[in-house]
Amino acid sequence: xxxxxxxxxxxxxxxxxxxxxxxxxxxxxxxxxxxxxxxxxxxxxxxxxxxxxxxxxxxxxxxxxxxxxxxxxxxxxxxxxxxxxxxxxxxxxxxxxxxxxxxxxxxxxxxxxxxxxxx
Numbered sequence: 093x094x095x096x097x098x099x100x101x102x103x104x105x106x107x108x109x110x111x112x113x114x115x116x117x118x119x120x121x122x123x124x125x126x127x128x129x130x131x132x133x134x135x136x137x138x139x140x141x142x143x144x145x146x147x148x149x150x151x152x153x154x155x156x157x158x159x160x161x162x163x164x165x166x167x168x169x170x171x172x173x174x175x176x177x178x179x180x181x182x183x184x185x186x187x188x189x190x191x192x193x194x195x196x197x198x199x200x201x202x203x204x205x206x207x208x209x210x211x
Contacts, residue, residue: 104175
């Protein structure tokens with residue numbers, strides 16, 4: 093079975109005017125685009141903003157732009173996703189068996205990742 097591909101055009105936010113081709117089955121009501129910026133928790137309790145690179149074990153949070161699917165398509169029949177808001181995604185607050193903080197991102201509007209929400 094082949095996946096039908098869809099062309100998506102983003103309006104507003106950090107992805108403004110970006111056009112992406114993605115599997116049509118991935119076209120949910122909302123799409124998220126992760127920022128390249130993330131914050132790192134320093135030993136003194138302060139945070140440092142990092143641009144790009146891979147998040148290390150001291151990462152604290154990052155932002156995503158949230159886009160909502162519009163009812164109408166554009167003149168080229170592209171799906172349109174319009175910027176709604178920017179949301180901070182914190183790191184999961186749970187402690188592992190080794191007493192270190194979980195490395196996963198918390199679910200949107202939650203304090204825990206999916207694994208730790210189930211407990």
